[in-house]
Amino acid sequence: MSLMRSLNRALSATTGLQVRKAAAVAPPGPKNAAAKPGKRPTPVYRCPAPVDLATDRLLREPVFIMSPVRSGSTLLRMLLNAHPRFHAPHELHIRRLEVDFGSKLSQRAMSALDLERGDLEHLLWDRVMHRELVRSGKDFIVEKTPSNAFVYRRIRDCWPDARFVFLLRHPVSVARSWHEGDPGKRTFDEAAADALRYMRAVDNARKGITGGHTLRYEDITAGPEKEMRRLCAFLDVDFEPSMLDYGRKDDTQVVKGLGDWRDKIRTGQVQSGRPLPAEDEIPEILRPMCEAWGYTS
Template identity: 25%
Template sequence: MPPGPASRHDRPIFVLGCARSGTTLLRLMLHSHPRIAIPEETRFVVPTWTARCDFGDLTERGNRRALAEWITGNRSTKVHVLGLDPAAVIDEIVAGPPTLGSAIGIVFRAYARLHGKPRWGDKRPSYARHAGSLLRMFPDAQFVHLVRDGRDCVSSLLEMPWYKGDVHHAIAVWRETIDQGRRLARRLGPDGYHELRYERLVADPGGELTRLCGFLGEDFDPAMTRPEGLAQRAVSSRKEWHGRTRGAVTTSRVGSWAERLEPWEISLAEAAFGERLAEYGYEPSGLPKPPVSQLAHFTRVSSHRRMAQHKDALRERWRQRHEPNPVECRLTPEPSTSAT
């Protein structure tokens, strides 16, 4: 028999939000809590989930070993940044419950143990798209959605050296993430889903983090409001786009879209976002409507993205029908540990 539901303090935490909405800052704040361990993005969860049918029946030790070796040795992901002993992780997965969620949970649990913490989480902006998969593996998970003014997200995305899309795709990403978050909120309710605004987080870190800790069932710790010390050690200087996390929390970038976007880009974003901006309290620019040609271009981009997501959903349904094992995590809580 699988163990009963984990206690509130053992529930996994998944942080999501549109890219460039401040999720790295929030991850550092949460990792500064003495009980919570959230690594930098490892990007192995979704690829492992997608490949789950390739490893066969996980009740066979050899298949669990193949899965564990794939997770720890896959250089296309960033599992190595966790600083774990691959051999020890492999042995723990082989000895663990025969489900995919258990294998993934073991990796994050080992990371939390390395930091002397009893609770783990993970951060990736795209988790908004994959919340259903995460919930199948971790049905007791709690989701934290950080929302930022879409115009600031778009302007920041367009400046990133790793971003390959154009303004139309950037606008679509924010709109999709907001809509995915709303669906997740309806599905999980206030016990499983918590939304906070970036602008309020940087203006009043103590107040916003206190409310977040209340949702998580944890005591607020003032160290969470000072993530810059952790960032100086944990954020690579090569990631120039995260450079501001190494300084004190600031509101200096709030509303900077007004100088960073062209007027037509602002108009297009506001038209595409519809009522979503106003519903979050973001003030419109007052600019005239965008050219019809730009709206038509955005509509085509949005339609193509929906078609691609529909195809992904069909592939996912096929994989679900061919799963050789249950996927739900069956790990039991570890004994309490003290933060180092």
């Protein structure tokens, strides 16, 4: 008879209890490991009336470039930044700047001022961008973070006088460039599926915003002066020839992870785009978007 059975017989006779082998317990995770936060719901906010803009917003007529990833938005911001009236910094990711109340009293105090969490976030976004604009000494700021397309309604509501530029590119070229940017991170199929999320967001923004201006990357690389003249007319500024020769950029001006950083964008001049994909090179997942954006015959 095993020791365990003998022990259990004795325990059962005297206490009614028995010993059982404990189930395996998973080892504890690192002490500093934090649970991945879930997606926060869109906070409550109000849309400032035109009469309130003078007190609620510092920026006037900011320009937002709505584009998928790898669509030439860094090139477009370089061209605009070469204009004496536009400051186009690297991607600012303002939508990720969030505000929390440190206590219920602070929440009550802000609510008494008619400021909810969303309103405070909008004030923060506006202040950060205005600070950057003032430091540049120019008149208007340009923001080109691709993920802004996912929150275009908040941006439109935050700045009722904002101007929107939609930059399109052949969906297959977008997917290829997204894959080539980090081939070890994503296959072409994964890149196509991920880039499609951005394309759909931009498409929704184009449909949801009236009065925007649409550009195509292929048109910019084929005829930059013509497209910049059209864009300047939309933005109500004079075209400047200096836009076409925006100057060589170093590591302080082109930052990896905050836009395109590779050699092509550093040359300081518009380079030729890649040939358009053939019809039989379009994967089924991208075909509807190619048709919607006019990239199929």
